[in-house]
Amino acid sequence: MQTAPQAEATDQGIPVIDVGPFIRGEAGASAVVKAIETACRDTGFFLVTGHGVSPERTMRLYNLARAFFDLPEDYKRSHGRGTILNGGMAFSPIADEALAATKGIKTPGDYKESLNFGLRLNGDTWPDQPENIESAFRDYFSEMETLARHLRRIFCQAIGLEPDYFEPAFENHLSALRVINYPEQDVDPLPGQLRAGVHTDYGFMTILRSEASSGGLQVQTRDGRWLDAPSIDGAYVVNIADAFMRWSNDEWVSTPHRVANPPRNKKGSSRRQSIPFFVNPSKETLISCLEPFCANGKRAKYEPITYGDYIELKTRQAFGR
Ligand SMILES: O=C(O)CCC(=O)C(=O)O
Numbered sequence: 001m002q003t004a005p006q007a008e009a010t011d012q013g014i015p016v017i018d019v020g021p022f023i024r025g026e027a028g029a030s031a032v033v034k035a036i037e038t039a040c041r042d043t044g045f046f047l048v049t050g051h052g053v054s055p056e057r058t059m060r061l062y063n064l065a066r067a068f069f070d071l072p073e074d075y076k077r078s079h080g081r082g083t084i085l086n087g088g089m090a091f092s093p094i095a096d097e098a099l100a101a102t103k104g105i106k107t108p109g110d111y112k113e114s115l116n117f118g119l120r121l122n123g124d125t126w127p128d129q130p131e132n133i134e135s136a137f138r139d140y141f142s143e144m145e146t147l148a149r150h151l152r153r154i155f156c157q158a159i160g161l162e163p164d165y166f167e168p169a170f171e172n173h174l175s176a177l178r179v180i181n182y183p184e185q186d187v188d189p190l191p192g193q194l195r196a197g198v199h200t201d202y203g204f205m206t207i208l209r210s211e212a213s214s215g216g217l218q219v220q221t222r223d224g225r226w227l228d229a230p231s232i233d234g235a236y237v238v239n240i241a242d243a244f245m246r247w248s249n250d251e252w253v254s255t256p257h258r259v260a261n262p263p264r265n266k267k268g269s270s271r272r273q274s275i276p277f278f279v280n281p282s283k284e285t286l287i288s289c290l291e292p293f294c295a296n297g298k299r300a301k302y303e304p305i306t307y308g309d310y311i312e313l314k315t316r317q318a319f320g321r
């Protein structure tokens, strides 16, 4: 009998869950499923260890992206703008994006820059420098696809669906890999400007390689308080996103989060680089209340909608278009 607990609650209430027993099909698998189900209903945030992601591929992407961010601004801006190449890269400079706008809150642009890639997303041609940055993105992307598949199978067991229920929705998935650089704040942020403004993620789920630093990820509790998400070396932060919340008839939650500014007395030691992988289904996927969430007298709260139409609707709402 395995008696060791699978989920270790951190002092902040975001559990750390070792998914190794599930991936390896061991006796502790059902405890993993239970712990993840509880987290998805509670805050929609949890950390995973035992995930099997290659630390070498993670560090290679981390280091090559960092080398890119350290290149001169002109070089960065002259590469990775545009939308000509499927599977290309897109560079987004500091203050280009204000995530809080997606919640109808007007703020200055976020104090961050990012590099973006998706197998089926458009970008620009890859830069020559740093060498091999494209393969670093592609290799890490495939690590994330594998972990995402394991997590989806855990979700299926938790919900009471066939293990591969979600897989057809992810055959032509629109997932996006982003490396974000939050630089030192040599220039003070503007009023209301954060490293990343409050938002929820739009898609199915996000798998984040976080980094401990002053000025890190914060998650909003249901009573409106902000918790610092724990940052544990080698663990990934996973959160449920909006389309999955809708798919689950709002039983699994997509929770607002943000990235805080470092305190002014931490100047010089608060550069941070995070790597979110936004797991998104294909455009054609129908987001229609999953049967177990609208059984036994429970009613579907939303009309079925394709993921493509859903994203268009969210973008229109967020940007008033
Ligand atoms: O950098 C982080 O820790 C989180 C970033 C984030 O929430 C996002 O880009 O959606």
Ligand SMILES: [Fe+2]
Binding pocket: 199, 200, 201, 206, 257
């Ligand atoms: Fe996010």
